[in-house]
Amino acid sequence: MNFSNFLLMRHEILLLAITLLLLVGEIFISKSKKSSLVHLAIFLFGIHTAVGFFQMDESSLFGGSFQTNNLIHFFKNVLNIGVFILLLQSADWIQEKIVNQDRGTEFFILLFTSLLGMYFMISSGDFLMFYIGLELSTLPVAALAAYETTKRKSSEAGIKLILSAALASGVSLFGISLLYATSGSIFFNDIIEVITSTNLTILGFILFFAGLSFKISLVPFHFWTADVYEGAPISVASYLSVISKGAAVFILMILMFTVFKPLMHIWENVVYVIALATMFIGNLFALRQQNMKRFLAFSSIAQAGFILLGLITGTQLGTATIVYFVMIYIFSNLAAFGVVQAISLKTGKENMDDYNGLYRTNPGLSLIMMLALFSLAGIPPVAGFFGKFFLFTAAASKGFYLLVFLAVVNVTISLYYYLLVVRAMFIRKSEDPIPFFKNKLYMRLGLLITVIGILVLGLYSPLYDYIYELSSIYN
Amino acid sequence: MDILTLFVIIPVLTIVALVFTKGLKQARLVSMVGSIIQLGMAINLVFAYFKERAINKEIMVFTKDYVWFEQFNIHYTIGVDGISVALLLLTAIIVLAGVFISWKISDLPKEFFISLLVLASGVYGFFISLDLFTMFVFYEIAVIPMYLLIGIWGSGPKEYSAMKLTLMLMGASAVLLVGILGIYFNSNADGGALTFNILEIAQVNIPFEAQKLFFPLTFVGFAVLGALFPFHTWSPDGHASAPTAVSMLHAGVLMKLGGYGIFRIAMFLLPAGAIYWSWFFIILAAIGVVYGAFGAIRQTDLKYINAYASVSHLGLVLFALMTLNKIAWNGAILQSLSHGLLTALFFALIGMIYGRTHTRDISKLGGMMKILPFIGAIYVITGLAYLGLPGFSGFVAEMNIFVGAFENPDMFQRILTVLVVSSIVITAVYILRLVGKIMMGPLVTNDCENLPKATWYEKTGILLLLIPIIGMGVAPLWLSDMIQESLQPFIQGVL
Secondary structure, three states: OOHHHHHHHHHHHHHHHHHHHHHHHHHHOOHHHOHHHHHHHHHHHHHHHHHOOOOOOOEEEHHHOEEEOHHHHHHHHHHHHHHHHHHHHHHHHHHHHHHHHOOHHHHHHHHHHHHHHHHHHHHEOEHHHHHHHHHHHHHHHHHHHOOOOOOHHHHHHHHHHHHHHHHHHHHHHHHHHHHHHHHOOOEHHHHHHHOOOOHHHHHHHHHHHHHHHHHHOOOOOOHHHHHHHHHOOHHHHHHHHHHHHHHHHHHHHHHHHOOOHHHHHHHHHHHHHHHHHHHHHHHHHHOOOOEHHHHHHHHHHHHHHHHHHHHOOOOHHHHHHHHHHHHHHHHHHHHHHHHHHHHHHHHOOOEOHHHOOHHHHOHHHHHHHHHHHHHHHOOOOOHHHHHHHHHHHHHHHOOOHHHHHHHHHHHHHHHHHHHHHHHHHHHOOOOOOOOOOOOOHHHHHHHHHHHHHHHHHHHOHHHHHHHHHHHHHOO | OOOOOHHHHHHHHHHHHHHOOOHHHHHHHHHHHHHHHHHHHHHHHHHHHHHHHHHOOOOOEEEEEEEEEOOOOEEEEEEEOHHHHHHHHHHHHHHHHHHHHOOOOOOOHHHHHHHHHHHHHHHHHHHHEOEHHHHHHHHHHHHOHHHHHHHHHOOOOHHHHHHHHHHHHHHHHHHHHHHHHHHHHOOOOOOOOOOOEHHHHHOOOOOHHHHHHHHHHHHHHHHOOOOOOOOOOHHHHHHHHOOHHHHHHHHHHHHHHHHHHHHHHHHHHOHHHHHHHHHHHHHHHHHHHHHHHHHHHHOOEHHHHHHHHHHHHHHHHHHHHHOOOHHHHHHHHHHHHHHHHHHHHHHHHHHHHHHHHOOOEHHHOOOHHHHOHHHHHHHHHHHHHHOOOOOOHHHHHHHHHHHHHHHOOOHHHHHHHHHHHHHHHHHHHHHHHHHHHHHHOOOOOOOOOOOOOOOHHHHHHHHHHHHHHHHHHHOOHHHHHHHHHHHHHHHHHHO
């Protein structure tokens, strides 16, 4: 083995170095200067994100346990950008609320560790690496969910997340062991050769799928979502709904399109039913939510249902549309969470009614929120429309016209509740509106990047063509 | 920059300029300038079209094609024929008139004009598109500003109406999306590549089974916007709650997208499906015509009366399209144009009356002719044009439709035609009653004697609409020629 091969793990090594650096800094920097570590962490992560864009080879390491290719590399970059925006958006919250409790650096350490787990998860070449990655990405988030120790709901969220996550990964592990029992290997490439649709294999697949569905919060594995989002700090809810979900979708897609491809005639039906259930339940429950975090929780459940429309195809087109959609979804959802975060930080208000008359006092934030919601709903010319249209095209390419029809019915349902927020901000008037306030630099930067993403990602077509080209390995 | 893309660019530039304006005066000035440029471009386009037709044998002229999403074969393809040129001109007229009518909008003026122009750019884009995807994008861009326009600046139960309208139209576009995808994935039936290009798909023989399945989806998707019975319920509520300029634009232009889309996409691309389903949709359209007319009789709110009248008159467009007769088609397009102008004028007048008397209830209005002679006189003229008096645009259009519809020897269709013709009489009932009661009747209240006279901007808006109405009625031939030439591919393709 050549040391230059380690460059394939550039993302992982660099992020680990940053995490360790922060850990050292946490020990050696005096208490009064701790808040400078926030700037340092964001700065270092920005560099990490930028470095990620350099070209990388496609190969595998550790006898096939760790693999990387251009699509995986691209997706890690997308995750990086997402986390970077998230850091910008939560910087103010950390500086104002967390640093004086002397817990500022841990936030970054836990977050980066979780991201590291995701890198390993999506780069995994066998089920062992996959499982380690999955655990590494979940456990720190449970600690993060319980981060606001003064709030009871936050602790509740942490407990709920850790218990459900433990159960889910247990189920998943059982599925993996059944797959090992039938195929005699944990390496993806070996399993592809021997997998057949015997009952035991299918059972293994179903259990494995259930475990990952939990992370993506597909119905019926979604029960933890709303409570955890509501209790957890907004940054963490945002992280769960965007980064964590995106990574899980990505690895699920890779596995379904490679390892489980021979079982496609079976998982097609599973995905079909779960897609419908997820869209309908997510949307119908979102209709009556008042708390913005719960609202976005159900909305993000429904969005996951749409992603399954790309998953059901099992083709290059499906891969490309999923990656494209997830990327757009990251930007849109981060914009929505960013506005909720900004308002919550300044006023502590998190309910939809509190947003009444927001446009007249804070036009900028309202416009960003509207763009984000339109993007989530899929209204042109913002990016979400293109993401959804292509997902529907992917599903229709396989002849699933009924599924597409029911999905567009769901788009209309979702439009209703997205418009409720628009109505509150633009149409309703309030006796006691949220007063005008100016955001700090980090927050403004974080929101600006998301807005650029929402406006540009859809209209700029070469990006999709690039993703499609990268996706050629999964067809 | 080509002559057609400018129709999207100019409204967008106007919007950008509007962002930097302060206050009502600047905002309306900028919008007026932008809309005048659009109207100038539209008039210029008519002349350019005739010039181009003299040397170019193609039906579609000024075509341009840019690749957008290569993987899906999505292009930004544009081009116009006589029908789209006429509709572009209609849009430009109504947008400008709408800006004049909204001269005194007080609440959030900048945002109002921005939303109005977003809507306009969507409509322009829709009429110039020759690519299903691009067309669909513009369709949705045109619909979504309605929510804010009605919700923020509307009156009455505006939140309810805005939500109802948006959800029904977006639901329809969802159905339409499935239809479009169905057409797309059958566009390689003759062995070519998948394409969204309308002209290319028209050459393809899409399998009959697929046409049967996707025609109703595409048809209904567009027909909801054209207020097809029983999907018309958004329209009266939406019109009644919307501010004046929005009602004008919506009834005058946006609802025309429905008929145009049916003609250009559903019928042109799926001709066998159209023939197979025509008996069913013609019944719905005929019900809409008669039902709308009766609905208008029963209403007491001026805007509701006009909204139901629109359901009736646009039902006539759908009816004419479904008769599958070329004279009726010609009439359908003329009717779209004529109704667009007339209904916009009607809504403008209602807005002026409401702005002065603060009521739209006909029992509380009377003798307006005495106190508001200009508005009253125009109202009477519009009413007469609306019920199809010769010399105005309505007559030319309806005449064509009924002659064409009756030409078909099919007994079933003739009976329906007779039924539909009866709507003229019902229209006369509600229009004459309205004119008699609120214009000619005795004064109901005394305190309205000092109402302000029509202002210059109101008169300009009105004349902008009235001149083409009379022009169409007196000299319909140039328009008719333009449309008839463009009907050729439809006649070859569908009939």
